[in-house]
């Protein structure tokens with residue numbers, strides 16, 4: 508029976524991989540779950556290890572001891588305040604960890620490394636990309652682009668795989684719907700708290716993001732589906748999967764125009780009949796206004812494909828922006844909002860720090876962008892992947908889980 512090791516075991520993506528490996532103890536004999544902190548309870552085939560991936564390879568080798576995993580799921584991630592630092596730090600964590608396995612001799616047993624990266628591969632954080640995004644799309648290479656830590660990590664993976672004799676798979680999830688506490692990017696927790704406080708304040712459920720994004724198409728990734736994909740990709744021994752990168756999204760195309768009323772209904776809230784002013788509908792925002800506008804790169808990722816796709820100089824390849832109606836960072840500092848959370852946490856027995864630890868900047872950014880975010884799942888499907896998850900169901904079920912985790916109050 509194969510053995511596995513998961514880094515980032517307490518993260519939004521890593522946790523579900525550990526749980527999926529733990530549930531399938533008929534297939535996976537031993538699973539090592541690695542992170543710095545210790546959170547949650549694991550099934551009996553899982554051994555938890557505390558390890559700092561920022562330590563030297565030699566120190567990590569001592570901590571790893573006799574762990575001999577055949578399949579490695581690398582999902583560890585450390586946010587930094589610049590792309591340069593993110594590239595340096597996240598690249599070094601992967602490289603030093605793989606070196607540590609060489610020091611212990613475990614790398615000889617490794618069959619495959621599955622690395623989680625994401626849709627920033629296509630520059631979804633820089634502006635509109637070519638739609639839908641496909642794995643064969645060229646890396647963003649123009650000189651004005653910031654460094655991309657996913658490129659660095661994938662280069663390390665290729666090089667180490669060749670040297671150490673294992674193969675690899677890379678996943679590109681987009682915004683993840685799942686459960687984690689105090690992590691860097693968390694859609695469901697922030698959305699759920701926003702709704703719960705709106706209810707406590709007796710207000711209607713105002714869309715906080717961009718009017719354009721409200722009616723744009725999007726693809727999200729359920730952390731459970733991503734875990735299932737990881738387990739499938741680990742054991743799928745075909746050339747269509749080995750040494751390949753895959754988009755991993757739910758398999759449907761959604762919009763908030765469709766899901767916002769469902770979210771409101773779940774909380775017993777009303778969506779205002781008219782949410783946007785004429786100016787907002789035309790993308791005219793006051794830069795110092797409530798939402799605060801943030802211009803993204805002058806040349807969005809699509810600009811690199813524009814000439815070959817017949818879109819050079821077109822309006823579709825123009826600069827994108829974050830143009831949220833509500834600045835979630837300012838909203839989270841409002842006195843009435845904080846008082847509402849204090850009341851809720853106290854009266855419903857919630858984990859009080861959930862609010863403080865929730866990444867409000869992330870919610871503001873992902874709902875505030877004014878462009879579609881659609882990825883193709885064709886490559887995975889052609890390779891034999893049949894997984895699918897309804898996006899609204901995954902949001903609704905995750906909100907229920909967050910109630911059980913005492914992050915959110917019970918629904919009315």
Ligand SMILES: NC(=O)c1ccc[n+]([C@@H]2O[C@H](COP(=O)([O-])OP(=O)(O)OC[C@H]3O[C@@H](n4cnc5c(N)ncnc54)[C@H](OP(=O)(O)O)[C@@H]3O)[C@@H](O)[C@H]2O)c1
Pocket residue numbers: 514515516517518519520521541542543544545558559560561582583584585623624625626680681682683684687690691692693694
């Ligand atoms: N979340 C999203 O919406 C999303 C969307 C698309 C792509 N992605 C990508 O998916 C990958 C995983 O991100 P995530 O969102 O799952 O991350 P996350 O929820 O923030 O979790 C990060 C994990 O890494 C561990 N970690 C951080 N620093 C460490 C260190 N020095 N040593 C050991 N472990 C360390 C953390 O555990 P401890 O803190 O306990 O050590 C935690 O388990 C990243 O490449 C991210 O860009 C995420």
